[in-house]
Amino acid sequence: MKIWLDGKLVDESEAKISVFDHGVLYGDGVFEGIRFYNGRVFRLEEHVRRLFDSSRAIILDLPWTQEEVCRFTCETVAANGLTDGYIRLVVTRGAGELGLNPYLCPKPTMFIIASSIKLYPDEHYQNGLSIITCATRRPAPGALMPQVKSLNYLNNIMAKVEAIQANALEAVMLNEQGYVAECTGDNLFLIKNGELHTPLISDGALDGITRGVIIELARDLGVPVIERSLTRYDIFTADECFLTGTAAEVIPVVALDRRVIGSGKPGPFTGRFLDAFHKLALSTGTPVS
């Protein structure tokens, strides 16, 4: 496998970064997860824009343009001869001193991995997921800006551990006020009375690219979109629930904390969003070469 690292495509065995890199020492950095289908990268420009916004928000100056980063990403996919898979694009603060001071890290490190992806088993798309509410909270926006896709994933990892220990694949994370923020690696949507509801970004959700696509598709499908504060009550009483993310795409949820949502089966709105999403993902995107 060829990895793009600091301007060069190198063999996987040579793709190494410094132990003084603040990405390793402090989780000081940002990243993106991106999909490509049929030799085309889905929403590449949007992902790279979010990467640059995340970097900007943490005062991490990138010495490349967005166009260059898009090009490097496509080159990495092409160099590995892949047509379908998943890209991990990571920018760290770079190597510096042992102290926190990011100004002592002269040059960011960037690497790009293009690989295959392990999806949720197909039965979960057919029958829906049973998920839990976890005790681990999303950090308050004043502590960690929810829009920044940073390398600080420890709280999501702890939430994921709770899900695994409860035999679930995902967990709903609440914010400090008790409102639903999102899941450990996915955004959450509800259908109620023919309307689409999703938590506000200010309640602690990542501004997911797939979330944005679903909101666009809802407008095309004539489904009203309501971004508002949601509680577990709203999930328990919803007609349908589904999650979205680059890796998961659109996946139905049929139970929360062992309580059945709606009919207990993936609903018709979820099916329409799933189909519309697949159609779009398979027919659009930036060609890799």
Ligand code: PMP
């Ligand atoms: N929330 C979190 C915490 C995530 O890690 C992800 C996946 N990157 C998402 C939501 C979904 O975002 P996207 O649609 O951009 O992949």
